[in-house]
Amino acid sequence: MGSSAKSSSPITTHVLNTGDGVPAARVALSLHHLDPRMAIWSLITIGNTNEDGRCPGLITSDAFTPGLYKIRFETGQYWESLGQSSFYPYVEIVFTISDADQSCHVPLLVSKYSYSTYRGSQ
DSSP: OOOSSSOOOSEEEEEEETTTTEEOTTOEEEEEEEETTTTEEEEEEEEEOOTTSBOOOSSOTTTOOSEEEEEEEOHHHHHHHTTOOOSOSOEEEEEEEOOTTOOEEEEEEEETTEEEOOOBOO
């Protein structure tokens, strides 16, 4: 995955540590697509958020097709890396893409004992 601040990926994410009021850097994550014929999740890519809490280059426009996607954020590992414990070992956000020409921003707000997301704009 690229390391530039700008991303041409149709799916973007931004993770913020609301407990400490900082971007959540180095959160491991994975992007998956549901195979509708087999009803199983296929791994597309894995990565880590950068110092700004973003993970550019999740998927190329060519690989982006309509369907069900999920991003799994390894929040337990993140909190452990900070010397803290967390109630949630991971957070999965599942979303539907109906048009391959659309883009989707998936924000995640995390603290040790809660998380929140909303349909964001880039």
